[in-house]
Amino acid sequence: MSAPENAAAPETLSAPAVETVAAVEVAAVDKVFETRGGLVHALEGIDLTVAAGEFVSLIGPSGCGKSTLMRLVADLDAPSAGTITVFGKTPARARLDQEYGIAFQQAGLLPWRTVAANVALPLELHGATSADRKAKVAELLEMVGLADFADRYPDQLSGGMQQRVAIARSLAEQPRLLLMDEPFGALDEMTREKMQSDLVRISAETGAAVVFVTHSIPEAVFLSDRVVVMSPRPGRIREIVPMRFAGAGTAADDAGAAGPGATGGADTAARARRTEGLREDRSFFDMVTAVREALHGAPVAPGARGVETR
Numbered sequence: 651m652s653a654p655e656n657a658a659a660p661e662t663l664s665a666p667a668v669e670t671v672a673a674v675e676v677a678a679v680d681k682v683f684e685t686r687g688g689l690v691h692a693l694e695g696i697d698l699t700v701a702a703g704e705f706v707s708l709i710g711p712s713g714c715g716k717s718t719l720m721r722l723v724a725d726l727d728a729p730s731a732g733t734i735t736v737f738g739k740t741p742a743r744a745r746l747d748q749e750y751g752i753a754f755q756q757a758g759l760l761p762w763r764t765v766a767a768n769v770a771l772p773l774e775l776h777g778a779t780s781a782d783r784k785a786k787v788a789e790l791l792e793m794v795g796l797a798d799f800a801d802r803y804p805d806q807l808s809g810g811m812q813q814r815v816a817i818a819r820s821l822a823e824q825p826r827l828l829l830m831d832e833p834f835g836a837l838d839e840m841t842r843e844k845m846q847s848d849l850v851r852i853s854a855e856t857g858a859a860v861v862f863v864t865h866s867i868p869e870a871v872f873l874s875d876r877v878v879v880m881s882p883r884p885g886r887i888r889e890i891v892p893m894r895f896a897g898a899g900t901a902a903d904d905a906g907a908a909g910p911g912a913t914g915g916a917d918t919a920a921r922a923r924r925t926e927g928l929r930e931d932r933s934f935f936d937m938v939t940a941v942r943e944a945l946h947g948a949p950v951a952p953g954a955r956g957v958e959t960r
């Protein structure tokens with residue numbers, strides 16, 4: 651009874667799993683709404699691949715279909731044409747498998763549950779033990795600055811605080827994908843910058859891919875590997891701008907890291923080193939200008955550099 655073949659096996663088995671399947675793959679997607687006033691072409695010919703671990707922001711004028719696209723990925727609505735996969739699965743399957751966390755424009759909290767119980771909900775659905783849930787919820791509420799509000803109810807909180815509860819909830823399961831639709835829209839500027847830094851850190855630490863909708867160009871630039879610029883009616887992708895930074899504490903510092911390539915990808919190591927200093931960096935303003943020019947479809951006057959347009 652000798653089984654020497656076992657000896658060689660562990661080496662191949664213990665190789666780190668490299669995530670090759672895309673987090674989100676959107677191919678030739680159209681979305682048409684039938685309304686009493688006629689057909690509304692919300693999205694047309696959308697092609698977008700978000701790599702595992704990649705941070706992609708969607709930016710574009712109000713009504714250009716950003717939320718619609720997010721809802722399609724989250725299986726809250728179905729495309730009129732084209733296909734969407736999430737980690738190679740249908741959006742419906744991915745939802746059942748809890749592949750993603752959601753933080754949308756409306757916080758969507760359950761009013762009869764306390765703050766802590768709202769954050770704990772995804773953990774309950776996944777069968778975490780009571781002790782694990784308590785520890786995780788405490789950690790998340792600390793992170794979003796609401797440790798003292800665990801026992802309050804949503805209607806006792808401000809809009810920005812409710813939004814932070816929703817963000818904590820979306821992170822509870824440490825999903826491989828976060829879908830965030832203007833999650834920081836209701837926050838004051840200081841809290842917003844702190845949440846941006848926290849999100850950069852969390853996404854880098856957990857390796858989660860993020861699809862993030864915002865109206866703020868600097869926010870998109872600070873957070874993203876790539877910024878997807880959309881045009882209105884029907885919503886199309888006008889341009890995809892890769893974020894490239896030079897200087898201390900920024901992505902380009904990392905000369906040795908293999909870049910993800912022109913089609914984008916995750917450079918979580920470089921993202922983890924994004925610090926507050928990046929907001930003052932020359933290359934940051936250059937990227938803000940690049941995104942603004944893509945949005946406007948024309949070069950921006952030099953005097954307008956570094957000024958936020960919303």
Ligand SMILES: Nc1ncnc2c1ncn2[C@@H]1O[C@H](COP(=O)(O)OP(=O)(O)OP(=O)(O)O)[C@@H](O)[C@H]1O
Nearest residue numbers: 683684685690692711712713714715716717718719
């Ligand atoms: N359920 C619906 N029925 C009919 N039309 C809809 C529906 N949902 C969205 N639309 C229309 O689709 C278009 C895109 O809407 P969407 O909410 O995706 O825009 P958005 O880019 O998220 O805008 P905002 O920046 O203001 O949030 C709009 O013209 C909107 O009126």
Ligand SMILES: [Mg+2]
Nearest residue numbers: 716717718755
């Ligand atoms: Mg929207």
